[in-house]
Amino acid sequence: MPSPNMRDESELIRAAKQGDVAAFNELVLRYQQQAYNVAYRLLGDADWAADATQDAFLKAYQRLHQLRGSTFRPWLLRIVTNTCYDLLRHRARRPAQSLEATDDDQDPDHLPRWQSDVETPEEAAMRHEIGHAVQEGLLHLPPEYRAVVVLSDVEGLSYEEISRSLGIPVGTVKSRLSRGRARLRDYLRAHHPELLPSSYRH
Template identity: 50%
Template sequence: MTGGVVLYAFCHGLSSSLIGAPLTGMEQDEILVQASRQGDLDGFNLLVDRYQGQVYNLALRVLHDHAAAEDATQETFVAAFRGLASYRGGSFRAWLMRIAVNRCHDELRRQRRRPAQSLDRPLGPEDQPPEVADPVAGPEDLALQRERGRALAGLLLDLPPDQRVAVVLSDVQGFSYEEIAAATGAGLGTVKSRLSRGRARLRDLLAGQGELFALPERPKAEGGAAGGGER
């Protein structure tokens, strides 16, 4: 175990035992980044373990191709390790996602230049790796969930890349507006606008999918508007 990891474990244990409050995710990231900057590859790989799922899923939803998403994920972490000096604090996740978003845009540009080799096609059943399913869902629910996931992933491709990235980061990955702004280099107003347009477009596309996305009838609220702000 190298110095950075020892430091991380030490800080985590110290804060837990003395203060009673474990380090937040951002604080842990900060310690691991400091260790990685000293060349501690094990420390950096703890960050890889933490974020590889998010980076891969972002790339997969944006690129819609497993091989391209895999390449983009690997390149993201290599670029992140090389570029740690340019990380100026704040959300490491957003900083990392910015690299991933740039890699995805590079790949989309490459696909546009070479349309013959475009990977912009719906993933077939053979392309689908095992997905984390709801353990309490029955077989029918699981099948429906899979089918919906496949259809929705395909429909995301109909969004312009900027809107697609914003929608995936917000609604699939759960990023805040501020994190999306940091991850995309856009202002908060632009993020809001991209989300609004992307969601509206996706809603129209879903409406054309027939029964697959038909939700059970909900009682119409008489006079009481359904409130927002729960997120």
């Protein structure tokens, strides 16, 4: 909801580059929802997603001088996805550690709070069920497919923006997206057939 005194993005970036933390924080507030949602969908863990998002914003502030010409959102999302990849690699190297962290945590499912629009409790429950099924499927995809599917279908980015966000050619975006969607479809067919139309005919 743009307010009358809302500053232009390029103006905020200019100010932030000169060390204006308040200007940078305006950018944080604008993009934190999207950054956090991407991190959560890539990592599947609310706490890890919060750490990754915080880390990514800090890195973005430190690397602002590298932002030239390109727009802020894909540049930021690139930092977010790379931070998440690093975490996933780290977790893959030390599976015991992450298991320990899961056991110790108060919230065993590591679930985030979901954004709730005006909807009935039944609708909300249905949406959450869909959300969890989709998240399970996403976590079964290789991370590079997962990132493309999340940016395209969850966040609604264009092929061009995804290409800039992930630093891969548009052709690669198309092929990874199709493979990711196909694998996710096959996962849902196997584990949640009730969510897909082909099951209605049986």
